Amino acid sequence: MTKASDRDDPLTTGLIHHAYRPPAGFGAVPPAVHKASTVIFATAAALRARDWKSKSGYTYGLHGTPTTFTLEARIAALEGGRHTVLAPSGLAAIALVNLALLKSGDELLLPANVYGPSKELARQELAHWGITHRLYDPMDAAALATMIGPQTRLVWIEAAGSVTMEFPDMAALVAACRARGVTSALDNTWGAGVAFAPFDCGIDISMQALTKYPSGGADVLMGAVTTLDEALHLRLSATHMRLGLGIGANDAEFVLRSLPTLALRYAAQDAAARRLAAWWQQRKEIAQLLHPAFVGSPGHAHWAATCRAAAGLFSVVFDARYTTAQVDAFVDALRLFKIGYSWAGPVSLVVPYDLALLRGPQAALGKGTLVRFSLGLESADDLIADCEQALRSLG
Structure with a gap:
């Protein structure tokens, strides 16, 4: 019987639709690097049934590949969380959290020693959308408690503080947020999942710039947002999808290679x-x-x-x-x-x-x-x- 590949033009169609498939079961220390925009479905029914949110299958490269799913799972384990999404940089990860949780009329509270670009993001971009912000003293949890008002929806925490290195009483800061039903988000780039377990402190969201310790090579820009709560994760994932935030497979490979050390x-x-x-x-x-x-x-x-x-x-x-x-x-x-x-x-x-x-x-x-x-x-x-x-x- 004549194979399809025997009938195809070997210099064009045959090179694209080649019949060879490598055998399954290849095992190696490094995870495989999957590069794709288009994902192939076996049938039209499979295409219609596939749901990108569950991570049980693949729909489009922007929504994840085996490589990025593996990195997300490992960062979630590192942080002590359950769900992680990846962003092109630490600042992009901060922006993702803000845009997913805030709308016009809401208020954001930032520590006075906050990472400079995070403050500028609030001062310039979020302000354009009618989102206000104020700075609080991270070393005074009681003062934070009095600042949280009816429009406050999100409080960022840094441990340690950017540049000036103050280390706050995270438990007290988080308690002030929880008592008023406000989401807390931690910039955990300094701790990296190593110095302390962020979710043991009661944090709702842990953000890391994977650019730093997880990469370790000064050659990758990437961020991660990790949560325990599935509903919160789905909210973040929906915004992540709508913003089109993606990372390169080779960058994911570099971070995966560095995590063991x-x-x-x-x-x-x-x-x-x-x-x-x-x-x-x-x-x-x-x-x-x-x-x-x-x-x-x-x-x-x-x-x-x-x-x-x-x-x-x-x-x-x-x-x-x-x-x-x-x-x-x-x-x-x-x-x-x-x-x-x-x-x-x-x-x-x-x-x-x-x-x-x-x-x-x-x-x-x-x-x-x-x-x-x-x-x-x-x-x-x-x-x-x-x-x-x-x-x-x-x-």
Whole structure:
């Protein structure tokens, strides 16, 4: 009997509709990488019956492939949740939560030390849609409780705070939200599912920038939104679908490849950061060390009660006698630390910030220029030596 492939033009149709199918049962350590926009259905009835929301099958590449479903399941397990959706970046994941849960006339509450782009998203884009926002002091749960009003629908929490590293009493913040029926969302990029279990704290939504620790290579942009509640997940998934948020299969592959070493990298960078932070604590050039694991850092007691680890990230506030130009000269003199945003990659990073431009609970902070350090995977001794030589540039 003549096969269809024998009748087809071998240079066109035959190359597209080839009869060969590889045998099933191939097993390997890395998950397979599935790249697709179109998904093929066996019959018209199968097409009509398939439901993208259940993840029991596939409808279109944007709604998931075996590769992205695998990554979602692993992130959900890492976070201690049940359901995860992926977004093209951490900021896209934040935007997804906001757009899924807020409408015109609603109010959003953000911590005063919130990630800057998240604040700008609220100040610029959400405001265009009639969604208002206010900033609350993350170190004062009682004050948050009084701020939550009838229009408040969502409260974001950061642990630790962006740049200034305050660690809040999450249980008290969440309790204030729950008492008033308001959804709480945590930016868990710092904790990464390693430092603490977010849903044990009562959080409704945990967001991570997978760009950071889950990737670990400084080469992927991705975000994740994880929940326990199915109804909340379906609400997020519907908005996710309508916004057309998708990620590339190769980016999913990179994160899947890095996840098995996540705990090892987190521990190594945590240990290196504590060594360098302890060294800085003894230096007369700084007025304050901001690292949740150190006594004296804002919220240390809350960190100690909640966490089993700390990220490889901390900040120092230089003594006010040093000008911004002098601190910038110190930053420029560093050799191993590279100047750049983000963190959790193999290369150590540094960024100077002007405290006067940061909106945070300033009473807990000293006066002066702040420098944030993100520890990579270099030798801690070499990083200390790098800081020591750069300090000579202060004069």
